[in-house]
Amino acid sequence: MSVSNNGYYHDGLVLRLVQFSVLWAVVAMSVGVFIAAEFLWPTLDLGQFWLSFGRLRPLHTNGVIFGFGVSALMATAFYSVQRTSHVTLFLPKLAWFCCYAWQLTVLLGGISLLAGWTSSKEYAELEWPFDIAIAVIWVCFGIVFFGTIARRRIRPIYISNWFYGGLIIVIAMLHIVNNLALPVSIGKSYSLYAGAQDAIVQWWYGHNAVGFLLTGGFLGMLYYFLPKQAEQPIWSYRLSVVAFWAFTYSYIWAGPHHLHYNAIPEWVQSLGMVMSLVLLAPSWATMINGIMTVSKAWPKLKTDPALKFIVLSLAFYGLATFEGPMMAIRSVNVVSHFTDWTIGHVHSGALGWNALVTYGTFYFLVPRLVGAELHSTRLANLHFVLALAGTLLYILSMWAAGVSQGLLWLSVDKLGELSFTFRDIMTGMKPYYALRLVAGLMFLSGTVLMAYNLFMTTRGRQPLQCAPAPVPEPWRLPESGYRTVTAKQVNA
C-alpha cells in the first residue's frame, strides 16, 4: 500500500483517539472512586461478584493505563510524528485499525477482568488471548510510527519521536517476555515462570511499564507539546538527548526495588536500589529542561490554562521521580512497602504527571484540530483548581495513611512485643480513606468538566485539513525517501 505525500495530515484519527481517551478517563476514574468508597462501605458491592473490589481494582488500573493512557499516547504520537516528519501517516488504514482494535481490546479485556479472567500480575492482568491481541496491535502501531519516520522529509528525527519509539520497542519486549504462559482454557493460563523467578520477571515488567509507558511515552508528549505551547525551543536539546539515553539504560534495572526484603537474591535487590537512585539524574535533567523551556514564557501562564496544566505536571513529575528513588532505598522501603504510601506515590505520578500533562495537551490540541476556540476558559481554569486540589489531597492522605501503617506495623515495645494489632491499625485508616474518596471525587469532577468542555468545542465541527509544511533547505530530504539519500551521500 502506498499513500501519497501530498495529502493532508490524518487528524481525524487523532481526534477520534482523543475522544476515546477522554471516555476511558471518565470511566476508569469513576471505577477508582467507586472502589475508594468500598474501603469505607465494604458492602457497596451488594454481594455481586462483578462489583467486588478484587475484580474492580484491576479494571481501574487497566482502564487508566491502557484505555486513557495508551489512547492518549497513540493520539499524540500520530499527531506529532506527522508534524515532526513533515509527511502524512504511513499506512493510515493500519493506523485506524490500531485505534479501533485497541478500543475493542480494552473494552473486552475490561469485561474479562470482571468475569474473573486474570493472570494476577499487576498491569499485566489480562489473560493470554488479550496478550496476543495487544502484541499484534502494538506491532501495527510500531509499523505505522516507524514507517512514518522512515519516509520523513526532514533529516533529523526529533526528540519526542525517540521517546515514543522507546515506548513502542521496550513495551513490546516487556509485554511479550512477562506474559509467556501455557494456556489451560480461553480465560486461564499458567505462567512460564514460578515463584521467586516469576516475581523478578513481573517487576522487571511492572516497573518498566511505568518507566517506558507512563514516564517515557508521556515524555514524548511533553517534548512535542511543551515547546509548542510555550512557543520556545527546548532549553537544551543536548541535555534532552543525554537524558534520553541515560533514562533508557538505567530505568530497566530498577524493578527489583519492588521486592525489597522479599525472597529474591540480595544482589538483585541491591542492584535495583542503586540503579533506582541513578535514575534520579536523567529524571531531573528532563524536569529542569522542561522548566527552563517554560521559564521564557512565564507571562503566558496567566492566560493559557493548557500551559498551566503542563507546568504543574512537570512539578509533579519532579516530585514523583524524587519520591520513587527514595522509596527504593531499603531502609525507607521497609516502611513504605505494602502500605498506602505506594498507592499515594503511584497517584502522584498518574494524576499529577500523566493525567495533567495529557489534559494540558488536550486543551491545546483539540481546539486546534477543529479550528475553534476552547468552549470555556473559565471551566478549564476551574478544572485546573479541582485537579490540583484533588491530586494534593490524594497524595497527602495516602502519605499519612501509608507512613502510619508502615511505622505501626513495625513497632515493638520494650519487651519486644508488637505494640499494635493489625486490626487496630487498619481501623485507624478510616479518616484517610474518607479524604482519599473526596480527593478522587474532586479529580473526577474536573475530568468530567474537561470532557464537557472538549465536547462543546468540537460539537458540529470537523477536523481541519492540514497539509505538511515545506522543510527549509539544509534539513530537507528529497521526496523519494530516506534510503536514497544515504546512498547518495555515500556515493558523494
Add this chain to the structure above:
Amino acid sequence: MNGLGLHKKLEENAGLLIFGILFVSAIGGLVQILPSLFQESLSTPMATTRVYDAVELTGRDIYIREGCHVCHSQQVRPLVAEVERYGPYSRAGEFVYDRPFLWGSKRTGPDLHRIGGKYSNRWHEVHLLDPRSVVPESIMPAYPWLAERVATAAGDIQQKMRVLRRLGHPYTDADITGAPARLEGLRELDALVAYLQMLGTGLDPAVTDEHEGH
C-alpha cells in the same frame, strides 16, 4: 565532539535508532533478570514443600479469580515485627510451585503466607461469607457466591494439572485421573479454604530452627 558526531548519525537514521533503543534497554534485563532464571536456589523446592493437590489448586485459582492478592500479600519479610506477627519469614524454596507468584504489593488486610492452620475451617467459611460477623471492624468484601458454586465448575482440573506437569510440577497419572473425584461434592468455598489451610505449611522446620534459634 566525536560522540556528538556519532550521535548525529543515530539521530538521522531510524533503523539505528530502533536498534540503539533495543540494545540499551536490553542490557539491564540480560545482566540482572536472565541470570536469576537460571539460579537453582530459586527453583529448588524445600525438602518439605509439595505441589498443590487437586482441591488446593482449585482453591488457589479461585483466590486468583477473586483478586485476594490485591489486598493480601503472601510474603513475610525477615523483620522482627513481621516474624512476630505472622510467623517464620518466607523462603524462595516455598514458592517453586506457585504459577503465578502471589506475593502481592499491598496489605489492606494482613499477610496470608502463614495463615495455614491458624484458624479452623469453620472460621474461614464464616469469615469468607460474612467477614464482619467474626471481625466487626473488617472492610473485606463478602463472597456469598462461593457457597453456591460447585468446585468442579471452576475450570477443568485435569487440564490444569496436565499443563502444570508440562511445566515441571510432579503430578502422577493417578493424581490427574483421581482429581475430579477429589472435587466431587465440594463447593468453591471448601476448595478456597483448603488452599488457605495449606498456605505456608511447606516450610522445612529444620531450616527455621537453624536460622531463628527456636
